[in-house]
Amino acid sequence: MRRLLVVEDDARLRDELCVLLERNGYEAVALTDFSDTVGQVLSASADLVLLDLNLPGVDGQYVCREVRRASSVPIIVVTSRDNDMDELLTLSLGADDFVPKPYNDQVLLAHVATVLKRSYGEGAAAAEISHGGVTLDTARCRVTHEGRAAELTKNELRILALLMRNAGAVVSRQRMQEELWASDEFVDDNTLTVNVSHLRATLAKIGVEDFVLTKRGMGYLVE
Template sequence: MGHTIFLVEDEAGIRQELSALLSRYGYRCVTTADFEDVAGQVCASGADLLLLDLNLPRYDGYHVCREVRRRSQMPIIVVTSRATELDELMSMNLGADDFLTKPYNTQILLARMARLLQRACPGVSPAVSRGGLTLDLGRGVAARNGVEVELTRNESRILQTLLAAEGRIVSRNALMEALWKSDAFVDDNTLTVNVARLRRRLEELGLSEVLATRRGQGYQLCL
C-alpha cells in the first residue's frame, strides 16, 4: 500500500465512493464520521495528504485547514461544492495547496494528488494496476508479464490518468491538465506526440491497439 490519504467529507455516500476509488489505486484512505476535532485526528493519523471538504458540521473546512496547517506541512487539497473565487482565495490563504470544485473529474483529482505527493514524499509512490499492466510512478516504469519499459514523466502522467479512468474515454483537455499540473509545457501538439510515444511503449509490452483514439472525444485505454 502506498501513501495514506485522510479524507474529510461529511456525506457518507461520497466518502465511501471516494475512499473505494483511492483504495483501488494504491492509496490507504482514512476517513472520519466524528467532526468534533477533525484537525487533531488528521494530524494524529500520520497521513501524507488531506482531502478536505469545506461544508462540515461543527467546524467548517476553513477552521480545519488553518489548524492542520498550523501543526503540519502535509499537502491539503480542498474539494468542495463552493465555487467562488473568494472560497478558493480563502482556502489558499489558510494554507491549502490546491482547490477543486465539485463535481470534479476524478482523473484530474488523482493527477493533482500524485503531483503534490511526489513533491512532499519523493521516495514513495503507489503502483497502479489494471488488466495485467502495472505503472510504478516512483520508478517511471510500466510492466506486464515480467517485462518493463521506462516511461518519461509525461508518458507516466498520461498512462496514470488513463488507468484511473477505468476504461472510460478521457478528454484531451483532462490529459493536458494532468501534464500541466506536472509542470510540463503543454500544447495540443505536445499531447499528440506524447500519446504516440506511450502507444509505442505499450506495444513493447505486447499491448498493441489498447490505447485507442476516439475522434472528437479523447483517448481510451482498452484493457
Template structure:
C-alpha cells in the same frame, strides 16, 4: 520507488463519503475516511495521508479552520470539496492553505484529474509507481519506454499517459472521458477525435514490439488492458 496514493476523505455525509471512497478506490488510490469529528485537525495530522479531500461543512468545526490549522503543521496537499461554492468561500479556503477548490456536485473525472495533477506537482514522478507490468508488457514510466518479449520502444508523452492510466486500472474499463481528463494535463486541446488518434498511435507503437491487441476497446464504454 515510494507511491503517494494514500488519500484521506474528510466528509461527514455518510453517503457522499462512501461514494467518494469508492471512486478513489476504483481508480487505484488507497482511500481512508474520518468517521468521527471530535478532533478533526488532530486526526488529519495523525493520518499521514498524501492528500486530503476536505469538506467545509463539518459538525462542530468549520473546514476552513481545519485547513488553516493543518497547514500550520503540515504541507500535505489539500483539496476542498464542498457545496459552498461562493467566491468568498473559495478565496478564504485558498488563503488558509488549500491547494484546490472543487464545488459539489463534482464531476468525477475532473476531480480525479485534479487529484492526479496535485499529486504530481507535490511529489513528482514518485506519485505513481515507476514501473508497471501487465500481460507481458513492462512500462517504465521514468524512461518512457514500453517493453515486451525482449523488445522495447519509446513512447510519446500522450502514449505514456494513456498506457499508464490503463495499466494502473488493469482489468477495468477506463472511460474515454477519464482518459481525456488525463490528457488535459498536457498543453494540447483534447477532443474525442484527438483521443481516438492518440489511442490508435499507441496501439501501433505497441504492435511494433509484438504487443498487438494489448489495448482493447469496449464499445460505448472505453478501453482496458487485461
C-alpha cells in the same frame, strides 16, 4: 505506503474516494465523526489530507487554518465551493492544492501524486502506470514504449489511464463516459469511439498495436 485521510461528510463520495485511493496504491482512512475535526485530523498520522469545505458543525477553511498552525501535513481541498475567493482564501490559509467538484478521478490522482512528490520527494510512482511494456506518465500526458514516446491529448490520457488502472478487466462504455466526462449527457457513443480510435493511432506511432481491445457489447479492455 502513504496514508491519506479523507475528510468528507457525504458518505457516498467518501466511500468512492477511499476505494479510488486504495485501488491506486494508497492507504485510505476516513473521518466520520466531526465533533472534533481539527483534533482528529491532527491525531490521524496522515501523510496527506483530502479536505472538504462544507462540513457539519465546522467550516473546512477553519479546519485548514487550525491544522496548518499545528502541522505541516499536506492538505488538498476538494470542494464544490469552487469560486475564486474560496480558492484564494483556502490557499492563503495553508492548503497545498485546491480541486473543485465534480472532479475527474485521474486528475485528482495526479494532484495527489504531485503534492506528495513536492512534500516528501516521493509519489512519482503514483503518477505512472506500467503494463505490458507500456508506461503512462499521467503528470506529463505522455506514453512510452521501448524508448519511444508520444504525447497524449487530455481525453486520450483519461481513457488510457482508466483502462490501464483496470488492466485485465472490461471497462464498460457507460462507465468510461461517466468517469471521463462526469455525465454522458455531453458524450455519445460515437464521440467515445472516435477518442478510442485516436488513442489507438497514437499508440501505433510508438509501436504499440492491439493494446486497447474492444469487447463487443461490453466495452474496452487492456489485457
